[in-house]
Amino acid sequence: MPESFTTYYQSPVGLLQIEGTGHFISKVHFIDEQDEVTAGTDTNSLPPMAIQAVEQLIEYFQGQRRFFELPISQEGTPFQQKVWAELMNIPFGKTISYLELSHRLGDPKVIRAAAAANGKNNVAIIVPCHRVIGANNQLVGYAGGLPRKKWLLQHENKIAHGVQTLF
Numbered sequence: 001m002p003e004s005f006t007t008y009y010q011s012p013v014g015l016l017q018i019e020g021t022g023h024f025i026s027k028v029h030f031i032d033e034q035d036e037v038t039a040g041t042d043t044n045s046l047p048p049m050a051i052q053a054v055e056q057l058i059e060y061f062q063g064q065r066r067f068f069e070l071p072i073s074q075e076g077t078p079f080q081q082k083v084w085a086e087l088m089n090i091p092f093g094k095t096i097s098y099l100e101l102s103h104r105l106g107d108p109k110v111i112r113a114a115a116a117a118n119g120k121n122n123v124a125i126i127v128p129c130h131r132v133i134g135a136n137n138q139l140v141g142y143a144g145g146l147p148r149k150k151w152l153l154q155h156e157n158k159i160a161h162g163v164q165t166l167f
Contacts, residue, residue: 022047024073030144066092083117093160
């Protein structure tokens with residue numbers, strides 16, 4: 001099994017914990033408590049995949065990157081994998097509703113299951129689960145917290161459309 005890494009990036013929306021191997025990224029997670037970080041990361045020992053992930057996140061937050069070019073691997077059921085793959089098809093600066101997500105998956109009756117799978121995404125920002133919103137453009141359900149979801153959506157909308165406020 002490839003050696004795994006954990007590193008951190010202080011983003012404009014808080015500290016991100018990034019995990020993976022030399023071959024893929026498996027987790028991008030918001031860290032809310034500073035004491036959750038047990039030790040610093042020696043950047044000299046990080047594999048190129050970790051450095052590439054941090055660099056692409058920096059470019060995203062600086063408005064220079066609209067999509068990520070990183071291999072992703074996260075464990076989940078076949079249905080969760082299908083939902084996460086569909087999230088990758090939501091364009092930068094756009095949002096869809098949970099109902100539209102379920103339609104894209106081929107069955108409007110799976111709306112709750114699709115929402116649950118969206119919430120199980122372990123690769124925040126890169127797999128853009130923040131681009132799924134509730135009915136009537138309501139911000140609902142984001143593991144990183146609704147203020148972060150709002151910030152990410154406004155950031156992308158401003159870059160893509162030159163519009164400051166979306167919500």
